[in-house]
Amino acid sequence: xxxxxxxxxxxxxxxxxxxxxxxxxxxxxxxxxxxxxxxxxxxxxxxxxxxxxxxxxxxxxxxxxxxxxxxxxxxxxxxxxxxxxxxxxxxxxxxxxxxxxxxxxxxxxxxxxxxxxxxxxxxxxxxxxxxxxxxxxxxxxxxxxxxxxxxxxxxxxxxxxxxxxxxxxxxxxxxxxxxxxxxxxxxxxxxxxxxxxxxxxxxxxxxxxxxxxxxxxxx
Amino acid sequence: xxxxxxxxxxxxxxxxxxxxxxxxxxxxxxxxxxxxxxxxxxxxxxxxxxxxxxxxxxxxxxxxxxxxxxxxxxxxxxxxxxxxxxxxxxxxxxxxxxxxxxxxxxxxxxxxxxxxxxxxxxxxxxxxxxxxxxxxxxxxxxxxxxxxxxxxxxxxxxxxxxxxxxxxxxxxxxxxxxxxxxxxxxxxxxxxxxxxxxxxxxxxxxxxxxxxxxxxxxx
DNA sequence: TCCAAAAGTTAGGTATGCCTAATTATTTAT
DNA sequence: ATAAATAATTAGGCATACCTAACTTTTGGA
Numbered sequence: 001x002x003x004x005x006x007x008x009x010x011x012x013x014x015x016x017x018x019x020x021x022x023x024x025x026x027x028x029x030x031x032x033x034x035x036x037x038x039x040x041x042x043x044x045x046x047x048x049x050x051x052x053x054x055x056x057x058x059x060x061x062x063x064x065x066x067x068x069x070x071x072x073x074x075x076x077x078x079x080x081x082x083x084x085x086x087x088x089x090x091x092x093x094x095x096x097x098x099x100x101x102x103x104x105x106x107x108x109x110x111x112x113x114x115x116x117x118x119x120x121x122x123x124x125x126x127x128x129x130x131x132x133x134x135x136x137x138x139x140x141x142x143x144x145x146x147x148x149x150x151x152x153x154x155x156x157x158x159x160x161x162x163x164x165x166x167x168x169x170x171x172x173x174x175x176x177x178x179x180x181x182x183x184x185x186x187x188x189x190x191x192x193x194x195x196x197x198x199x200x201x202x203x204x205x206x207x208x209x210x211x212x213x214x215x216x217x218x219x
Numbered sequence: 220x221x222x223x224x225x226x227x228x229x230x231x232x233x234x235x236x237x238x239x240x241x242x243x244x245x246x247x248x249x250x251x252x253x254x255x256x257x258x259x260x261x262x263x264x265x266x267x268x269x270x271x272x273x274x275x276x277x278x279x280x281x282x283x284x285x286x287x288x289x290x291x292x293x294x295x296x297x298x299x300x301x302x303x304x305x306x307x308x309x310x311x312x313x314x315x316x317x318x319x320x321x322x323x324x325x326x327x328x329x330x331x332x333x334x335x336x337x338x339x340x341x342x343x344x345x346x347x348x349x350x351x352x353x354x355x356x357x358x359x360x361x362x363x364x365x366x367x368x369x370x371x372x373x374x375x376x377x378x379x380x381x382x383x384x385x386x387x388x389x390x391x392x393x394x395x396x397x398x399x400x401x402x403x404x405x406x407x408x409x410x411x412x413x414x415x416x417x418x419x420x421x422x423x424x425x426x427x428x429x430x431x432x433x434x435x436x437x438x
Numbered sequence: 439t440c441c442a443a444a445a446g447t448t449a450g451g452t453a454t455g456c457c458t459a460a461t462t463a464t465t466t467a468t
Numbered sequence: 469a470t471a472a473a474t475a476a477t478t479a480g481g482c483a484t485a486c487c488t489a490a491c492t493t494t495t496g497g498a
Contacts, residue, residue, distance in 0.1 A: 001456060001483080026476055039456050041477055046455095058463060058476060088307075089333045102325035111318055114308045220453080220486055245446055258486055260447055277446060277493060445494070452487075457480100464475070 004033055007074050007105055009043055010052055013061055014071035023060030072136040077104040079125035080115050086126045087119065093126060093178070094169035109134075128160035128179050128215070147185070147195065148211035155184045156216035164213055175204045182219055223252055226293050226324055228262055229271055232280055233290035242279030291355040296323040298344035299334050305345045306338065312345060312397070313388035328353075347379035347398050347434070366404070366414065367430035374403045375435035383432055394423045401438055
């Protein structure tokens with residue numbers, strides 16, 4: 001059994017908070033971290049005592065300012081590492097996630113600031129996610145729509161790919177999906193909302209679940 | 220309390236084995252890792268069961284081939300990171316040790332091999348220590364003498380600086396000691412074996428304990 | 439050679455972070 | 469409004485990796 005760090009809890013809670021725009025439930029946190037709900041309850045109580053989150057029995061959790069600060073620090077480290085590994089060391093889109101997942105916990109402020117500087121203080125990581133600056137401030141981002149909610153018969157540009165599994169990233173790469181890729185959304189099945197997209201004139205099916213990971217803007 | 224990893228135990232044992240050229244005692248390991256002798260005994264028993272070390276009650280420990288392989292992998296990661304941080308990201312001699320101490324545990328083979336390649340498969344780290352290659356093989360090294368055992372009235376070149384504390388590294392840097400620095404060993408006190416070295420014509424005292432960390436060859 | 443000091447091990451205990459099973463609270467559907 | 473389903477918490481337990489204190493073995497000097 002590998003112990004999950006405080007940082008991982010705060011990161012998970014931050015992500016859930018951000019996606020839902022409300023308190024994260026015990027179940028959601030447990031599910032994201034792949035541990036039992038009981039373990040989550042226990043840790044959530046401790047994190048609350050330590051002042052990182054606001055927790056009320058049965059009401060879910062939200063980050064305090066202090067918790068948010070730490071979560072943003074971790075996102076900063078994660079995203080800068082991903083960009084660095086791709087741009088400088090030549091790793092691939094599907095390789096960087098797991099690597100960054102480990103490095104983010106063992107990188108000092110000194111080092112991450114050097115990496116930031118080396119990269120020229122970038123605003124976005126290789127998946128299009130915004131990189132918090134050294135003060136924890138996120139760059140401005142345009143409002144994006146998940147491809148799953150888009151209208152057919154229109155062209156879009158991919159602006160953010162939600163970092164899910166290695167396998168999914170590889171699949172996206174294999175059909176030509178990268179950041180800034182333009183695609184034409186040609187149709188959608190009523191049956192199960194499978195989408196059809198065209199990239200460089202080639203048609204690919206995309207399941208609804210996949211499409212929820214692709215965030216686009218109109219071309 | 221921060222848990223010490225298997226990797227840290229093997230690394231410590233490797234270093235003691237290498238320095239002494241015989242089995243590491245419980246006390247030495249405990250001291251190096253800053254834990255109790257009891258905890259060391261317990262862990263040493265487990266590592267022995269897992270086949271990483273040969274351990275006999277009251278007789279100290281030595282690495283098995285498997286244990287040695289892991290220790291060399293960690294040294295490889297540590298030393299490549301140190302070089303990378305200095306050469307690519309501009310960290311200083313005194314900053315890299317602690318950083319590498321953490322990164323060495325969270326770096327995949329894939330990543331460390333990319334770093335190795337980026338650096339052009341170097342043989343030595345910034346302290347002059349040999350870097351094991353991807354198969355765990357150490358490069359050839361000339362036999363070096365600790366400055367503490369050298370004769371006075373002769374010039375030497377620093378070929379290896381034993382990575383001790385941050386503070387010591389800073390002090391060395393401040394008096395002009397770097398890798399490949401040439402110095403003239405002008406004298407030694409009978410009183411406490413304090414040495415006097417000259418670098419760029421300036422004379423500095425060096426305690427015997429410090430001098431044990433400096434390994435040199437005749438110019 | 440033998441005894442005291444040093445080194446090493448064993449015993450017993452603690453904190454952490456996970457687990458499953460049982461219980462309690464909340465939500466949902468009729 | 470209430471029962472059933474779902475969600476969350478509590479209770480009790482376990483493994484890990486540390487600790488201190490007590491005991492045993494080894495070593496080194498008179």
